[in-house]
Amino acid sequence: MAEEKKTPEQLAQVQYTRPGYKWMDPKVEFKKGSYNYGAVKENAEYMSLPYPRKWQPFDADWNLPDNWQEIIFEGMRERLDRFRSFRVFMDICVRCGACADKCHYYIGSGDPKNMPVLRAELLRSVYRNNFTAFGKVLGKIAGSRPLTIDVLKEWFFYFYQCTECRRCSVFCPYGIDTAEITMMARELLNLVGINIDWIVTPLANCFRTGNHLGIQPHGFKDSIDFAVDELEELTGVRVEAPINKKGAEILFVAPSADYFASPHYYTLLGYLALFHEIGLDYTWSSYASEGGNFGLFHSAEAMKRLNSKIYMESKRLGVKWILGGECGHMWRVLHQYMDTINGPANHLEEPVSPITGTRFDNAKSTKMVHIMEFTSDLIKNNKLKLDPSRNDHWNVTFHDSCNPARAMGLLEEPRYVIKNVCNHFHEMPENTIREQTFCCGSGAGLGTDENLEMRLRGGFPRANACKYVHDRFGVNILLCICAIDKATLPPLLEYWVPGVEVGGIHEMIGNALIMKGENERATDLRGTPIKEVAEGKEVTEDV
Amino acid sequence: MPTFTHGDVSIEVDEDGFMEDPELWNDEIAKALATTEGVDELTEEHWKLVHYLRDYYLKFGIAPMIRKLCKETGFPLKKVYELFPSGPAKGACKVAGLSKPTGCV
Numbered sequence: 020m021a022e023e024k025k026t027p028e029q030l031a032q033v034q035y036t037r038p039g040y041k042w043m044d045p046k047v048e049f050k051k052g053s054y055n056y057g058a059v060k061e062n063a064e065y066m067s068l069p070y071p072r073k074w075q076p077f078d079a080d081w082n083l084p085d086n087w088q089e090i091i092f093e094g095m096r097e098r099l100d101r102f103r104s105f106r107v108f109m110d111i112c113v114r115c116g117a118c119a120d121k122c123h124y125y126i127g128s129g130d131p132k133n134m135p136v137l138r139a140e141l142l143r144s145v146y147r148n149n150f151t152a153f154g155k156v157l158g159k160i161a162g163s164r165p166l167t168i169d170v171l172k173e174w175f176f177y178f179y180q181c182t183e184c185r186r187c188s189v190f191c192p193y194g195i196d197t198a199e200i201t202m203m204a205r206e207l208l209n210l211v212g213i214n215i216d217w218i219v220t221p222l223a224n225c226f227r228t229g230n231h232l233g234i235q236p237h238g239f240k241d242s243i244d245f246a247v248d249e250l251e252e253l254t255g256v257r258v259e260a261p262i263n264k265k266g267a268e269i270l271f272v273a274p275s276a277d278y279f280a281s282p283h284y285y286t287l288l289g290y291l292a293l294f295h296e297i298g299l300d301y302t303w304s305s306y307a308s309e310g311g312n313f314g315l316f317h318s319a320e321a322m323k324r325l326n327s328k329i330y331m332e333s334k335r336l337g338v339k340w341i342l343g344g345e346c347g348h349m350w351r352v353l354h355q356y357m358d359t360i361n362g363p364a365n366h367l368e369e370p371v372s373p374i375t376g377t378r379f380d381n382a383k384s385t386k387m388v389h390i391m392e393f394t395s396d397l398i399k400n401n402k403l404k405l406d407p408s409r410n411d412h413w414n415v416t417f418h419d420s421c422n423p424a425r426a427m428g429l430l431e432e433p434r435y436v437i438k439n440v441c442n443h444f445h446e447m448p449e450n451t452i453r454e455q456t457f458c459c460g461s462g463a464g465l466g467t468d469e470n471l472e473m474r475l476r477g478g479f480p481r482a483n484a485c486k487y488v489h490d491r492f493g494v495n496i497l498l499c500i501c502a503i504d505k506a507t508l509p510p511l512l513e514y515w516v517p518g519v520e521v522g523g524i525h526e527m528i529g530n531a532l533i534m535k536g537e538n539e540r541a542t543d544l545r546g547t548p549i550k551e552v553a554e555g556k557e558v559t560e561d562v
Numbered sequence: 563m564p565t566f567t568h569g570d571v572s573i574e575v576d577e578d579g580f581m582e583d584p585e586l587w588n589d590e591i592a593k594a595l596a597t598t599e600g601v602d603e604l605t606e607e608h609w610k611l612v613h614y615l616r617d618y619y620l621k622f623g624i625a626p627m628i629r630k631l632c633k634e635t636g637f638p639l640k641k642v643y644e645l646f647p648s649g650p651a652k653g654a655c656k657v658a659g660l661s662k663p664t665g666c667v
Binding site: 056059073075216217220221224230231232233234235237238241242245249274275276278279280281283284311313346466468469501502503505506 | 563576577578622623624626627628629630633639652663664665666667
């Protein structure tokens with residue numbers, strides 16, 4: 020990557036002109052920086068996926084099974100019968116184009132096949148050709164295409180250039196869920212052994228050890244213990260972080276990156292401080308040690324297998340309900356699929372906050388509450404002592420992570436919390452936040468190094484909106500509630516908007532939280548001196 | 563699968579140059595891998611980082627938390643990037659013969 024890295028000025032030169040070929044002609048160039056590596060054979064085998072083999076997208080021969088077309092057609096037939104939404108989404112689109120310029124990948128690449136409508140047409144054209152009478156009779160005139168190897172390669176290329184963020188769906192007059200189309204396409208590709216490593220390796224890791232990173236129980240404990248020690252050094256308060264504690268009231272599940280990567284780690288410190296301060300009777304689990312679920316990016320079956328550990332563990336530990344951390348796509352799985360694929364969780368109770376008595380009716384069926392709902396309720400009921408001035412060195416903006424925003428409507432809670440723990444908060448332009456939030460450009464399993472150029476292109480609209488508040492208000496940190504965001508936004512912002520850090524909301528809570536028996540805080544959770552930095556910065560007015 | 567050759571060293575690596583079989587790792591391989599990371603000579607500080615990673619890996623089967631790595635080696639993250647320009651995961655882990663961390667990282 021390093022030798023051919025483009026400058027931001029070069030990458031921002033996007034051509035939105037008509038390409039010199041017709042959309043029905045499949046045309047894919049596997050250029051470094053715009054695709055992901057194929058799945059590692061051993062991990063595909065571990066997950067019992069079809070046709071595991073050594074394979075890379077740039078190989079001329081994909082070494083497909085002889086009857087690969089039949090397999091795809093049978094897979095389509097099965098899914099058209101099984102998922103009514105799939106058939107509706109194949110039939111209903113009138114190609115109005117409302118979605119065309121809403122996709123971050125289209126905006127950042129100018130490639131027409133990244134218009135959601137056209138990306139979906141890549142699949143629809145085959146559907147028409149093989150599953151509709153008019154398509155069979157009228158052929159090309161009706162927008163039909165036969166399934167050739169080049170069409171399959173095109174599916175791979177473009178359906179792994181969709182982050183399933185669903186921004187386009189917000190603008191679709193029919194409400195076509197483009198993420199579901201991508202999911203179907205990826206399931207079909209899986210049937211003939213076409214998968215990417217960044218999804219399959221986390222799947223295998225998670226299935227084996229309980230988390231995407233493959234951290235084993237003793238490593239998990241080592242990391243949590245380290246965080247407890249460091250939190251004590253920072254605050255003077257020794258907290259407990261129980262793991263696999265039977266009979267705890269609440270099971271807490273966070274994305275594994277929270278106890279591995281930075282800046283996620285500071286959010287972990289925030290959780291630990293908060294739970295201690297309110298005296299929460301909770302437990303971590305080394306078995307259900309992953310909130311995220313890369314199965315969502317692969318197939319319904321994989322998603323179900325990974326997700327099953329959460330209810331299983333809640334049953335084994337005998338908790339009453341489950342609390343979930345700052346994670347993005349996890350919430351699409353938990354909020355929209357969990358209770359039907361692995362529930363009903365009759366062994367759990369309807370979640371009630373033990374601190375405020377608030378009943379979380381919205382989580383009645385899943386029995387799992389989002390930590391932003393939980394914490395905002397604590398603040399609303401005056402259960403936390405907060406000193407927002409400890410975050411005065413941070414001038415913050417908030418990036419709505421796609422899934423909490425669009426898949427569960429979590430729009431107000433994060434903002435309410437931020438306003439209570441930070442004095443300087445500025446929103447990005449309104450067509451780039453809330454339901455219309457722009458993706459980080461690296462979700463749905465695409466956050467790889469080999470795909471970096473596409474990530475920088477796809478993340479450009481988000482970075483551009485961030486640049487606006489950075490230039491105008493001096494914003495120096497972008498907060499988010501998703502682990503993929505926390506991993507992929509730092510390099511994105513470093514590229515497009517140097518000078519803006521990335522953090523979690525519970526990190527800011529941890530900074531502001533006045534804990535009983537704490538030392539005077541000299542630094543924030545990152546170890547940054549609070550005073551010196553604040554004095555060195557120009558203080559901006561809120562909007 | 564690519565083979566990486568440097569001097570007397572010849573090992574199987576993945577597309578990004580990470581060792582396929584971390585068990586085969588030794589100091590000579592580390593020196594050879596370092597050249598792919600723009601590190602021509604491994605100094606005492608490089609070795610401190612590499613050996614810390616290696617020891618942790620042998621105990622836990624994975625790299626340590628980045629924060630833990632920084633704290634226990636005494637190198638701030640910035641310093642880690644100075645030593646290994648592509649960072650702790652891509653640079654230092656590669657030289658220490660660890661596999662790439664995957665997921666939301």
